[in-house]
Amino acid sequence: MSGLSDGGFILAFNSNIDAILRVSDELLESIRDTSIYPDLVQSMREGVGNEVSVDKETIKKLKEIFDTYHATRRIGGNAAIMAEVLSKLGVSPIILNRPAPSGGELVHFVFEFDLPSGGKERFIVNGGLEEEFVIDPAFVEDSIQEVDHMRGAIISGFHLLPDHGYSEKIDAVLDLIKRWKDKNPRLFIHCELGAFRSLIVAHELLTKIGGLLDSLGMNGEEFLALAESSGLEITPGVMIDRAGAVMDRYSLKRIVIHTEKFIVGLEQEGILAAFIRSLDFGAAVAAAYITKGEFPDLDEVLKVLHGIAPSQKAVVEGGGNLIAVTCGVYPVKSLKQAVGRGDVFTAGYVLGMVSNHPQNFVD
Template identity: 25%
Template structure:
């Protein structure tokens, strides 16, 4: 399978910060300024004190946050102080998914790399990743054209997300007041002006246009990074218009091309809704977690609290309403405990039938075959995510199958399968379950959990990549 991955690829610089370190750091800044910013968090980083206040705020309350850095001097401060001491790894949904696809057996994976620096390229899988060469024409045009971004960062600035992990129980001094961190979490200072506007490497764009007919799929993500307004006068709407036109041009050249849009944590509900409504019909599938599903409560009408508690009947209802109300072909919801897919079927089933047992034999067979195919793709994704959590590695399919056999299903996920079957008069099929609702089939499967996970980062992206790849393969086989 030949698959494009866009748009957000970056470097994650992960550093575990101690209570003693934050105490020492706080003492180098004015008390009144920091305390005021902890009381009234700026949410963005324009100065070193903004960064320190954000980190102290998250550690004080045990919450997670990601603030964007808008000043070059802050980047230099973070880079010189922490980068060399950090765990440097692949970041960005598109980068993580590209590596997963490469390791899992895709033929060729083409990622969009905003800044192909030596460090960034070294973080990619060596199996099936392909970096298109820029043509001479592109190179000459870039040389002649003025730099697009005249703000704080240059166009050659590596996109680095500085991730500060902190542990529960760490103690630090907030200007004489002892603070104990209530829970483990992280604060992210993001220096990434190119991915914030879905920058497309010209070589990637040219390759996609020239080879669209050879492609099987496109995995796109990074929309959650969009800002309402940009220094050059553009808005997220103008950027999304360009992105939409680009995807449509690829689809026009190859009507069999499968496009999956993976959501993320949007800072703005308005932008999240705009992205969903604009790309719902163009995309062949969409993916999100339970928190992201809750953002669309205005579209599906289900309580966000129930979704965040991962109640199967609530998530099923919300996903079905979202999909059926907007004509989605497929919607995948991945949680820590289970994964659920709602997909449209072209088959006409007996509208009076409320369960498989009230259908005739041919209808029941068609329904079960369709459900089995979707569950097989989901199961592969679940295994990949479980193995990646347990080992931090994906080394081919034999490795995934061998390591997955050592994992256990989520007990809560198994309970929710039973609740799903009861709520929707569903049917058990091997490890999962399914039901027919209108002209949509809803499938559900428990996840696989590790008792001692090596990583919890990128599991949703890994599940998405595995499910998407196996789904493409099954389509070809059919």
């Protein structure tokens, strides 16, 4: 795959600092009298991650606890994580939306726990959604000024939109990506969704921006919720069967659904071989990440591509204006990190798309 570092990326909108502690009996005892204790225990029993919002008093107590236990601090948030992945893969420059909330830096308190099957999951606590989705005016100015030299943009964090005032924020995003496209029609824009509390917000978002996107991505559970099919088994057949209607509803060119066992992609226009290669590259980046436990560089990704066979060969279905592709993932012998796998896959996939499509290169 050539040209991986030719041209930059725009990453928006959610970035924060993660304060991370590994769960222990002592730590659990220290938060027993807080509102998050039952939810954290339930997440650990079920072996699933979760994110909750709490009041300022709880945040104050968590800050004291995390300081006492000397929590590790890392960059967090979908946009910031994907920016780190792309940087590690050699992409430069990167323009990242990093707003400064009124109360100082935005910190998420992360409880990391081990899974019986291997790997880790996270229970994340934030201080409310009012300042979770903020568009920095300096980022707007810089991204518009430099968009001519960019070849990709990944926008995410919309699941953090507040219950009130979200329409104005969506309109601001719509205006911004229109301005990006006006200056650089070749800019490849991918939107990565999360777990929305309200499908009303998701519907308004995609109704307004869907036609401007080159690609939309999410995991299997998030897709079933968007397709109003929650509870169905997550299989390639179910994903493909319902994806066409979602694409029509929101005027989407491509949709990508990533899971731990397979990846499904559908596109209405484009180069099929490039689409398959890009999905495969994203899967390889994710495999290198969960094996290493850290964001991989290109050499580490290439070792995966040349050293491990995917769980299945790409299967192509359909024809005409809509093609569906099911790709395998790269099975790994040891799992050091599972948290963030979707963001890592997405960064690799989008980088693959702009690298595999000659029309997307900037001069």
